[in-house]
Amino acid sequence: MPEFASVGLKRTKRTKRTKRTKRTKRTKRTIILNIMTSRLSVLKTYKIYIGGQFPRTESGRYYTAVNAKGVHLANMCLCSRKDVRDAISSARGAFGGWSSRSAFNRSQILYRIAEMLEGRKAQFVEELMLQGSSKSAAEQEVNLAIDRLIYYSGWCDKYQQIFSSVNPVASSHFNFSALEPVGVVTVVAPQSSSLIGLISLMAPVIAGGNTCVIIASETKPLCSVTFAEVLNSSDLPGGVVNILTGKVSELLPHLSNHMDVNAICFCESDAQQQKMVRENAALNVKRVIIHDDKKWNDDKSQSPYLISDFQEVKTTWHPIENIGGAKAGY
Amino acid sequence: MITAIPDFTITPRIDQVGVEERAARFTKRSLKEDTKLNGLKLALNMIDLTTLEGKDTDGKVKQLCYKARHLHDAYPGLPTVAAVCVYPSMVGMAKKALGDSGIKVASVATAFPSGQSTRDVKIRDTKYALAQGADEIDMVISRGKFHQGEYNFVFDEIATIKEVCGDARLKVILETGELGTYDKVRKASDIAMYAGADFIKTSTGKIPSAATMPVTLVMLEAIRDFYYKTGKKIAMKPAGGISKAKLALHYLVMLNEVLGEGWMNNEWFRFGASSLANDILMQLMKQRTGVYQSGDYFAND
Numbered sequence: 001m002p003e004f005a006s007v008g009l010k011r012t013k014r015t016k017r018t019k020r021t022k023r024t025k026r027t028k029r030t031i032i033l034n035i036m037t038s039r040l041s042v043l044k045t046y047k048i049y050i051g052g053q054f055p056r057t058e059s060g061r062y063y064t065a066v067n068a069k070g071v072h073l074a075n076m077c078l079c080s081r082k083d084v085r086d087a088i089s090s091a092r093g094a095f096g097g098w099s100s101r102s103a104f105n106r107s108q109i110l111y112r113i114a115e116m117l118e119g120r121k122a123q124f125v126e127e128l129m130l131q132g133s134s135k136s137a138a139e140q141e142v143n144l145a146i147d148r149l150i151y152y153s154g155w156c157d158k159y160q161q162i163f164s165s166v167n168p169v170a171s172s173h174f175n176f177s178a179l180e181p182v183g184v185v186t187v188v189a190p191q192s193s194s195l196i197g198l199i200s201l202m203a204p205v206i207a208g209g210n211t212c213v214i215i216a217s218e219t220k221p222l223c224s225v226t227f228a229e230v231l232n233s234s235d236l237p238g239g240v241v242n243i244l245t246g247k248v249s250e251l252l253p254h255l256s257n258h259m260d261v262n263a264i265c266f267c268e269s270d271a272q273q274q275k276m277v278r279e280n281a282a283l284n285v286k287r288v289i290i291h292d293d294k295k296w297n298d299d300k301s302q303s304p305y306l307i308s309d310f311q312e313v314k315t316t317w318h319p320i321e322n323i324g325g326a327k328a329g330y
Numbered sequence: 331m332i333t334a335i336p337d338f339t340i341t342p343r344i345d346q347v348g349v350e351e352r353a354a355r356f357t358k359r360s361l362k363e364d365t366k367l368n369g370l371k372l373a374l375n376m377i378d379l380t381t382l383e384g385k386d387t388d389g390k391v392k393q394l395c396y397k398a399r400h401l402h403d404a405y406p407g408l409p410t411v412a413a414v415c416v417y418p419s420m421v422g423m424a425k426k427a428l429g430d431s432g433i434k435v436a437s438v439a440t441a442f443p444s445g446q447s448t449r450d451v452k453i454r455d456t457k458y459a460l461a462q463g464a465d466e467i468d469m470v471i472s473r474g475k476f477h478q479g480e481y482n483f484v485f486d487e488i489a490t491i492k493e494v495c496g497d498a499r500l501k502v503i504l505e506t507g508e509l510g511t512y513d514k515v516r517k518a519s520d521i522a523m524y525a526g527a528d529f530i531k532t533s534t535g536k537i538p539s540a541a542t543m544p545v546t547l548v549m550l551e552a553i554r555d556f557y558y559k560t561g562k563k564i565a566m567k568p569a570g571g572i573s574k575a576k577l578a579l580h581y582l583v584m585l586n587e588v589l590g591e592g593w594m595n596n597e598w599f600r601f602g603a604s605s606l607a608n609d610i611l612m613q614l615m616k617q618r619t620g621v622y623q624s625g626d627y628f629a630n631d
Contacts, residue, residue, distance in 0.1 A: 085622055088622070092624075254622070257621045257622075258621065258622045258624075259621055259622060259623050259624035259626075259627065260622065260623070260624035260625070260626070283621060284624065284627075
C-alpha cells in the first residue's frame with residue numbers, strides 16, 4: 001500500500017513540474033485507484049488427498065491441466081513414488097477400522113457422500129464443463145454419480161447374503177463360505193472420465209470394506225480433488241480413500257509392485273501397461289481387475305459383481321453333533 | 331577419574347529453543363544408498379528388542395528370543411539385535427532361549443516402571459534378575475524424590491544398585507516424560523552418571539511421552555560434558571516411540587555429530603524398541619528388492 005501511495009504522489013508532483021493539464025492528472029489518479037481496488041479472483045489450489053489430509057506432492061512437482069481448447073485449467077500435483085508409498089501406508093492404516101465397521105454403518109457413510117455431492121452439484125457441473133463437457137452432459141454425469149453412490153450404499157449390507165453360501169458336505173460339519181474384503185486396493189481411474197469413472201470404481205471397493213488409493217485421470221483431474229473435499233466432509237474416516245494426481249505411466253510400477261497392496265484395478269487398454277501390471281501383481285499374488293473398454297456413463301455399468309471383485313471367500317468348517325434324527329445327508 | 335562430586339543444584343541450564351532447533355536440523359540430512367544401508371544395519375544391531383507387558387508369557391519371550399536370533403532369514407548376513415529386554419521373571423527363559431548367540435539379556439528392575447517401592451525391595455529385585463543371569467540391568471530413578479529436591483536420595487539409590495550389579499552394566503532410566511523440563515533432564519543425567527550409571531536411558535516406554543530427539547540431545551550433551559571432565563564414556567539408550575527406520579537414522583546422525591564415531595556401536599548406544607526392528611527390516615528388503623514391503627511378510631515378535 002505505501003508503495004502505491006508514494007508512486008501516486010511522485011507522479012502528481014512530476015505532472016505539476018511538466019505542467020500537464022488537470023484532466024490528465026485526474027485520469028492517472030483514477031488508474032492508480034483502479035489498481036488498488038480491482039479484485040483478483042482467487043484460483044483454487046488443487047492438492048492431493050492422503051490420510052484425510054490435503055498435502056501437496058512431496059516431490060514439489062506440478063503439471064498444468066488444459067482442456068481440449070488449450071485453456072489453462074489448473075496446476076495439478078505431479079505425484080511421485082513417495083506419494084504413492086505414503087498413500088498406501090495410510091490406506092493400510094485405515095483398513096482395520098473401516099473393514100470392521102458394521103455393513104450398515106458403511107452404507108450410511110456412502111449415503112452421506114452422495115448427500116454431500118448433491119449439495120455441491122453446481123461446482124462439479126462447472127468443472128466438467130471447463131474440461132469440455134456440454135452442460136446437459138455434465139449435469140447428467142453428476143446426477144449419475146450421485147445415484148451410483150446411493151446404489152452401492154444400498155448394497156453395503158446385502159452383497160454378503162447374495163454371494164455367501166452354506167455348502168453341502170458329507171461329514172458332521174456346518175460348512176459355510178463368507179466374503180471378506182481383500183485389503184488395500186490401488187485404482188487407476190479411467191482417463192476418459194473425470195468424475196463418473198472414479199466414483200464407479202471407488203464405490204464398490206469401499207462398499208466392500210476395502211481401502212483404496214486412486215490415481216485420477218491425468219487429463220481431466222479437476223473433479224477428483226473436489227470430490228476428495230466431498231469425501232473429507234462426509235464421515236468417511238481418513239485414509240479409506242486416498243486420491244493422487246499425476247502420470248499413470250510413472251506411478252503404475254509402484255502401484256502394482258508394492259507388497260502391501262492386495263488388489264489393483266486398471267482401466268487403460270494399453271497392452272504393455274496391462275502386461276506390466278499383471279507381472280508386478282504376481283510378486284505377492286495381487287488380484288488384478290482390468291476394465292479396458294467399459295462405458296461408465298451408463299446405467300448398466302453398476303453391479304454387485306464389482307463389489308465381489310474385491311472380496312475373498314473364506315470357507316469355514318464348523319464341527320456339529322448329530323442332534324436328534326438330523327444328520328449330514330449328502 | 332571422578333575426583334569430586336559436583337553440586338547438582340547448579341547443573342547447566344538448557345536453552346530450550348536452541349536444543350529443539352538443533353535437534354530439528356538433524357532430521358534434514360539425507361542418507362542414500364550405501365550410507366543408508368550401513369546405517370540401517372547399524373541401527374538394527376543397536377536394538378534392545380523389548381517386551382515389557384503384564385501379559386508376557388514364557389512362550390512370548392521364547393518367540394521374541396527366536397526373532398532376536400533370526401531377524402529375517404530371507405536376508406542372509408544380517409546382524410542380530412544387541413539384547414533382549416524383559417521383566418526379571420522372564421530372564422531365565424530368555425537366557426536359555428538365547429543360548430550362545432551372544433545376544434545379551436537386559437532386565438528391568440527396581441520396581442519398574444514406577445520405582446515406587448522401598449530400597450530393600452529394589453535391591454532384591456535387582457539381585458533376583460542378576461541371579462537369573464541378566465547381563466544388563468535397566469533401573470528406574472525415583473522421580474518423586476527427584477521432584478522433591480532429594481537429589482542425594484536419588485544419587486545414593488543409583489550408587490547402591492550399581493554396587494549390587496557388579497560387572498553387569500547398569501542402565502538408568504530417567505523417565506524424561508515425567509521430569510518436565512530439559513533442565514531437570516540434564517540434572518538427572520548428571521546425577522546418574524556421577525552415581526555410576528553405565529547407560530542413561532530416556533524412558534520406560536510406559537507413558538505416552540517417551541524418547542524425543544531434543545531430550546536425547548540434552549542427554550548426549552551431558553554425556554559429552556561428563557566425558558570431557560572425567561574421561562569416562564557413558565552409553566546412551568533412547569527408548570519408546572522410535573518405531574520408524576528413518577527416525578532411527580536421524581538419531582544416528584545426531585549421535586555421530588554430538589559424540590562422534592567412538593559411540594557408533596552397540597556398546598555405547600542402544601535403541602529400546604520392539605516395532606523398530608520390523609520397520610528397519612522392511613527398509614532393508616526395499617533396498618534389496620526395489621519394492622516396498624508389507625508387514626505381512628515379516629514375523630511379528
